[in-house]
Amino acid sequence: MTIRRPEPSTVRWAMLVTLLFLWEFVPTTGLLPELFLPALSSTLKVLYHDWRTYFGALLVTLYEVGFAMLISCGGGILVGALIGGVMTLRNLLLPVFSSLYAVPIVILYPVFTAWFGVGSESKIAFAGIYAFFPVMLSTAAGIRTIEPHFILAARAMGATTPQLVTRVVIPASLPTVFAGLRLGGALTIIGVVVSEMLTSAAGIGYLVTLNRTILESSRVFAAILMILILAVAYFMFARALERRVVVWQAAGKQPQQARDTTATVPVTATA
Amino acid sequence: MQHVANLADRRPQPEETAIEVAGLSHVYDGPDGGVPALQDITMSVGSGRFIVVVGPSGCGKTSLLMMLAGLRAQSRGTITCYGRPIPDPDPKRVGVIFQEASLFPWLTAVENVEFPLSLRGDPKDERRRRSEAMLELVGLQGFGARYPHELSGGMKQRVSIARGLIQDPPVLLMDEPFAALDEQTRMTMGHELLRIWNATRKTVVFITHSLTEAVYLADEVLVMSARPGRIIDRIPITLPRPRTYEMMATDVFGKLRDRIWQQIRQVP
Numbered sequence: 001m002t003i004r005r006p007e008p009s010t011v012r013w014a015m016l017v018t019l020l021f022l023w024e025f026v027p028t029t030g031l032l033p034e035l036f037l038p039a040l041s042s043t044l045k046v047l048y049h050d051w052r053t054y055f056g057a058l059l060v061t062l063y064e065v066g067f068a069m070l071i072s073c074g075g076g077i078l079v080g081a082l083i084g085g086v087m088t089l090r091n092l093l094l095p096v097f098s099s100l101y102a103v104p105i106v107i108l109y110p111v112f113t114a115w116f117g118v119g120s121e122s123k124i125a126f127a128g129i130y131a132f133f134p135v136m137l138s139t140a141a142g143i144r145t146i147e148p149h150f151i152l153a154a155r156a157m158g159a160t161t162p163q164l165v166t167r168v169v170i171p172a173s174l175p176t177v178f179a180g181l182r183l184g185g186a187l188t189i190i191g192v193v194v195s196e197m198l199t200s201a202a203g204i205g206y207l208v209t210l211n212r213t214i215l216e217s218s219r220v221f222a223a224i225l226m227i228l229i230l231a232v233a234y235f236m237f238a239r240a241l242e243r244r245v246v247v248w249q250a251a252g253k254q255p256q257q258a259r260d261t262t263a264t265v266p267v268t269a270t271a
Numbered sequence: 272m273q274h275v276a277n278l279a280d281r282r283p284q285p286e287e288t289a290i291e292v293a294g295l296s297h298v299y300d301g302p303d304g305g306v307p308a309l310q311d312i313t314m315s316v317g318s319g320r321f322i323v324v325v326g327p328s329g330c331g332k333t334s335l336l337m338m339l340a341g342l343r344a345q346s347r348g349t350i351t352c353y354g355r356p357i358p359d360p361d362p363k364r365v366g367v368i369f370q371e372a373s374l375f376p377w378l379t380a381v382e383n384v385e386f387p388l389s390l391r392g393d394p395k396d397e398r399r400r401r402s403e404a405m406l407e408l409v410g411l412q413g414f415g416a417r418y419p420h421e422l423s424g425g426m427k428q429r430v431s432i433a434r435g436l437i438q439d440p441p442v443l444l445m446d447e448p449f450a451a452l453d454e455q456t457r458m459t460m461g462h463e464l465l466r467i468w469n470a471t472r473k474t475v476v477f478i479t480h481s482l483t484e485a486v487y488l489a490d491e492v493l494v495m496s497a498r499p500g501r502i503i504d505r506i507p508i509t510l511p512r513p514r515t516y517e518m519m520a521t522d523v524f525g526k527l528r529d530r531i532w533q534q535i536r537q538v539p
Contacts, residue, residue: 149373156340156360156367157387157434167390171377248376248420 038218046222053207058226060203064123064192065185071128072135072191073184077177079132080139085169094140101133106194113199123200127191135184142176143169175249178242185234193227204230287318287353289442289474290339295348296499297334307499308334312348314493314502318441321468321475323485326495327535332478335500336446339476340367352442362387366435368445374419374427374434381406381415384433405433409467425456432464436471445477449484458516461487465514482528487514492527494534504534 006014024040026032034042047054083089083097109126116122146169154168196205204223211219242249295312298305309331316322324332337343338350341357350357352364360367374383381402388398406415409429419427428448435443448464449457461484468475479485485492486508494504508527510518518524 147372149369150375152337152342153367153369153373154386154390156342156362156365157390157438158360158362159390163390167386168375171375174377246377248418 035215035217038221042218043221043225046218047225050219050222054204054222054226057202057204057207057223058230060120061192061196061205061230064120064127064196064203065188067120067124068127068131068188068192069185071124072131072188073181075128076132076135076184077139077180080136080180081143081173083136084140084143090140097133097136101137105130105133109195109198112195118199118201120202123192123195123203126195127188130191131184131187134187135180138183139173139176139180142179143173145176146172174246175242178238178246182235182238182242185238186231189227189231189234288315289318289320289353290314290316290476291349291351292339293349295335295338295345295350297331297338298346309345310499310501312500312502316474316476318474319472321465321477321488321490322493323477323479323489323491324493324495325479325482325485325531325535326500327497328480330495330497331500332495333446335495336367336444336476336478339442340365340444342367362438362440364440365442365444366438366440368431368435368443368448370447370451372451374430376419378418379415380411380417380419380422380426380430383419383430384415384437386434387438402433402437405437406430408436408470409433410463423456424452425460428452428460429463432467436467436473441474443473443475445475447478447480450480457481457484462514462516464488465512469513482531483519485531486510486524486527487519492531494531504530506530 020040023037027034027037027039083093105126108129109122112122112126116125150168150172151164154164159167192203193205193208196203197209200206204226207223208220208227211217211223292312292314295309296307297309298307300306312335314322324335326332334343338345339352339357341360344358352361357365375386378386381399384402384405385393385398388401403412403415406412406429409432411426411429411433414422414426419430422430431448435445449460452460465488477488479488489508492504492506492508493502494506495501496503506527510523510527
């Protein structure tokens with residue numbers, strides 16, 4: 001009698017399967033030239049036969065992402081916490097950093113290649129700085145939203161200043177830190193891949209550019225697929241970690257939050 | 272200890288003064304000079320008394336409470352608590368209970384309650400034992416392992432009260448502790464608070480917006496004016512204890528509530 005609305009997760013999986021199905025079968029119909037969209041199977045075939053090349057490129061990209069994240073997430077969260085938490089620093093530096101954020105940092109990439117060469121160092125520097133500002137600014141904003149009653153209550157209970165920092169401010173800022181990690185990781189991956197596509201001799205972004213110039217479509221798509229998987233895997237890893245550490249946030253808004261979370265996965269995949 | 276069978280057997284308190292405030296004024300630094308917030312507050316709270324402060328929004332009630340707690344410094348005047356000034360928070364003398372938002376969401380109920388003890392570095396089983404006992408006093412035995420988000424608003428406020436009581440301070444300051452609760456829970460919690468008060472014999476200074484709550488709980492209601500806050504009336508509440516819900520329907524109760532309302536209403 002009653003038609004039940006399908007679960008959102010069911011719909012999402014159905015959409016993903018449909019997408020993969022279309023990817024496989026639309027190219028075979030001849031509606032689209034193979035050059036524009038190679039079939040999923042031929043893309044996977046490339047990955048299978050050439051896994052050494054792609055795996056090697058993935059390692060290079062991962063290595064660059066890892067070090068760049070030290071700058072963007074590590075530095076961004078640290079500096080953001082300081083700027084958000086210390087009023088004199090905030091008044092002094094926040095206007096400067098906010099205006100720097102508006103600069104399209106990609107224009108600096110040629111400078112970075114001149115300074116650091118075309119190897120991994122320039123990618124690390126570029127992606128690290130590219131993602132540093134958003135992470136830092138969001139952390140600074142997040143630190144300032146700590147419930148003032150937490151601080152007040154702790155002081156009333158006799159907390160010393162070091163105790164306030166370790167027992168209240170740090171745990172209270174964990175949600176902000178994780179938001180920074182998610183944002184920073186995603187932006188760092190973008191930064192690394194973009195810089196690899198511009199000037200480089202290694203990495204997944206390099207494979208995209210290289211194969212596009214020689215019109216090897218399925219090889220281009222194989223690289224794109226790897227980047228998609230990398231980005232989604234990072235996002236899911238960060239989410240899982242966050243749920244374990246920040247129990248009160250994940251569980252506190254369970255119905256709404258749970259829906260939001262999973263809804264963003266396909267969005268990232270298509271980005 | 273948590274089941275006080277006969278609420279009427281509360282012993283008369285000795286004639287000791289818990290809190291003494293004399294000539295207290297406060298001026299905030301504003302962009303165009305000072306903003307007067309409190310003006311010439313003088314009050315004396317006897318040990319074991321339940322004092323409720325009411326007043327229009329922004330009249331400085333909360334500021335006054337912060338100063339009584341040593342969380343904020345006043346511009347002029349003196350505050351003494353059991354004969355000594357209180358320039359900094361002193362949880363051994365004064366416990367503060369805020370609205371529910373002040374429980375730490377990353378700690379379980381029992382960890383929240385024992386937080387003040389862990390700041391002092393008390394041994395773990397000692398403080399666990401005491402905080403379990405406190406949870407029992409506020410009627411939350413068996414809920415210690417829950418996180419605040421797993422508790423209802425009323426239960427969270429019980430945890431807050433337990434946390435305020437754990438260092439056994441003679442004075443409890445409460446800043447609109449039940450403001451975030453729905454009406455029914457609020458009434459129950461008021462009743463619960465009187466039971467706990469009776470069992471622990473604390474001196475309580477309680478801030479509220481609710482006139483009914485004020486009359487129901489208080490030995491004496493202090494009415495404050497709009498900013499700059501002054502005490503414009505001191506109303507002894509002569510209703511017998513233990514207080515019952517039925518008293519709210521009586522003439523005396525209505526008259527007392529009306530007297531407060533008239534004073535607050537006069538303020539534009």
